[in-house]
Amino acid sequence: MKAGNLTAREKRRMFIILLMMMVLFIGIIGKLFWIQLIASESYTSRGVNLVKNSVLQRQKALVLDSGRGDIVDRHMQLLTGSTIKALVVFPIHENGPKKMAPIDQLARILRVSSASWLAFVNQLKDPGVWGTSGGGRPVALTEQQVQQINQLKLPNVKVVDLEDRYPASMNARQLVGFIGQNPExxxxLYSSDLERGKLTLSSKIGGSGLEKTFDQWLRGVGETSISYFTDAAKQPLPGLDARMIAPDNGFYPVKLVTTLDLGVQKQIEQLMDKLQIREGAAVVQNAANGDIVAMASRPNYDQTQVNLSSNSWSNYALKAAAPGSIFKTVVAAAALDEKVVDPRETFDCEGALGKYGFTCWLKTGHGPLTLEEGYAQSCNIVFAKVMQRLTAAQLESYAHKLGVLDEVGWSGTTDTKEIVHQFDAEDHGQLFAAGTPHDDEGVLMQTAIGQRDVMMTPLQASNMVVTLLHDGKGFAPRVVQEIRYKTDRVMETFPVKQLTDTKQGVSAATSHTLLRWMQEVVTDGTGQGLKGASWKLAGKSGTAQIKLGDSQKINQWFIGYGPVQSPQYAVSVVIKQVDPTESNKAIPLFKGIMDILAADAKDHAAAF
Known part of the structure; x- marks a missing residue:
């Protein structure tokens, strides 16, 4: 149909279609103009920066410092490592044959072969740190090496300050914990930060220990990274070179100030390794307020290569284990406070009870013993007969009063209303397993000697001693006392906190009696191996039988305090899953720890 023959209505329709096409075309051009020139730095509702992202496509970055806060001991000594000089290598593809002279020079400076250096460089797809191939640790450069490398002026390497958060010699690894990727x-926890681009799904966050429980403070305000800009052929872009990107904030990163004494912690871990303790834990608490002075766990692990299927990263100081005869402290407390035993009364031990297959560890028997003597000699028969006078409810009540069934670590609300549990994955204790009849006499007798279903953590065990030292008043042990800004101004404080008051706890009279009985354990009972210690000590031994598959193992325990005259520390140690034929290592470990503390106290006194 010719245009001249179109009706007026058809002409209007064609005009509207042409007009709509022109508007659409102008809209597209306008949108492109807006994106290219005006909104390139903040596009879409999620604030996508197109300029930044186009640059990132040709930018290779390496994180040099996570920006996480430092974890320090009570003397402000670093627990989480330090800063080292390291060599960053960029995977730049060179045109033409490689010039071997500077490569040979660099290899000599690094004290490696040229072949080793080239092997490291050739496997790089992104910037890397020298020494980290195959999961290795970064190599710390000396000042001389730094000067010599800088003089070479090589285009693909740069000496940088690198955070070595978990050095090979680090202590308190299980308590400090580790960081790792956990997108879920x-x-x-951090969906808002993820939305704003402060975090990515691959960002490393606290995975265990203090790194996890204090992650929201330790995360900081950003990473320090080094970037190198290349073209599509991975050639350096002229004028862009390597650039440092770092947050500019005078208050971060923060410092997590713990109650630990790094010097004591280090010596205790060295002692555990010297005694060849394969699996176990040690806890040292300040007797005055329950603060954690040291907390060590074995086996050890590498925080840079965590095997989650292994238990080596787990803090055994917070994990419940069969306690054996140290639990007799709870039974004795119940018997004394409930007045079910006359102090002069004797119980006859012939080596066996005569029912339930219940026996004493001393097969020939101890003869007649008072409860006091039975505690010192750790006589099973005495405690079985005492338990016949107590109920399951009474025993459970005193277990709670002494804090061996509950999470005892510091928890509460901070100054800024944040809820904090200082210890990561702390176990509860246990008296009876699900389905166990509580009022069965045979069950109660096994329970009274810390066997059958009874479980307790080393932290609960040492804190029970602290509770007795304070007339039955329990404390919630702290391991972090405050958080400080980078400027050292205090951000958060975690005050000393009591678990119970005198009316709720074990009586002061019973507490004093049990502390005296602990002295007799060392002078006349099962703890006589402590007589040669630097301090006069008191405590209670424990040996728990456990079954692993078809084999029989034991847990060796010792808990106590020292010095007797003026108690400064409460200590608990456990050596787990030991063959029954092996010698006792709990008493030598306890003695060694107390000798370390005595020497430290002497050095401290001499300094003043």
Whole structure:
């Protein structure tokens, strides 16, 4: 149909279609103009920066410092490592044959072969730190090496300050914990930061220990990274070179100030290794307020290569284990406070009870013993007969009063209303397993000697001693006392906190009696191996039988305090899953720890 023959209505329709096409075309051009020139730095509702992202496509970055806060001991000594000089290598593809002279020079400076250096460089797809191939640790450069490398002026290497958060010689690894990638937890806890681009799903966050429980403070305000800009052929872009990107904030990163004494912690871990303790834990608490002075766990692990299927990263000081005869302290407390035993009364031990297959560890028997003597000699028969006078409810009540069934670590609300549990994955204790009849006499007798279903953590065990030292008043042990800004101004404080008051706890009279009985354990009972210690000591031994598959193992325990005259520390140690034929290592470990503390106290006194 010719245009001249179109009706007026058809002409209007064609005009509208042409007009709409022109508007659409102008809109597209306008949108492109807006994106290219005006909104390139903040595009879409999620604030996508197109300029930044186009640059990132040709930018290779390496994180040099996580920006996380430092964890320090009570003397402000670093627990989480330090800063080292390291060599960053960029995977730049060179045109033409490689010039071997500077490569040979660099290899000599690094004290490696040229072949080793080239092997490291050739496997790089992104910037890397020298020494970290195959999961290795970064190599710390000397000042001389730094000067010599800088003089070479090589285009693909740069000496940088690198955070070595978990050095090979680090102590308190299980308590400090580790950081790692956990996308699910990032989404769960930090969705708003993820939305704003402060975090990515691959960002490392606290995975265990203090790194996890204090992650929201330790995360800081950003990473320090080094970037190198290349073209599509991975050639350096002229004028862009390597650039440092770092947050500019005078208050971060923060410092997590713990109650630990790094010097004591280090010596205790060295002692545990010297005694060849394969699996176990030690806890040292300040007797005055329950603060954690040291907390060590074995086996050890590498925080840079965590095997989650292994238990080596787990803090055994917070994990419940069969306690054996140290639990007799709870039974004795119940018997004394409930007045079910006359102090002069004797119980006859012939080596066996005569029912339930219940026996004493001394097969020939101890003869007639008072409860006091039975505690010192750790006589099973005495405690079985005492338990016949107590109920399951009474025993459970005193177990709670002494804090061996509950999470005892510091928890509460901070100054800024944040809820904090200082210890990561702390176990509860246990008296009876699900389905165990509580009022069965045979069950109660086994329970009274810390066997059958009874479980207790080393932290609960040492804190029980602290409770007795304070007339039955329990404390919630702290391991972090405050958080400080980078400027050293205090951000958060965690005050000393009591678990119970005198009316709720074990009586002062019973507490004093049990502390005296602990002295007799060392002078006349099962703890006589402590007589040669630097301090006069008191405590209670424990040996728990456990079954692992078809084999029989034991847990060796010792808990106590020292010095007797003026108690400064409460200590608990456990050596787990030991063959029954092996010698006792709990008493030598306890003695060694107390000798370390005595020497430290002497040095401290001499300094003043």
């Amino acid at each position: 937890r990032v989404m769960q």
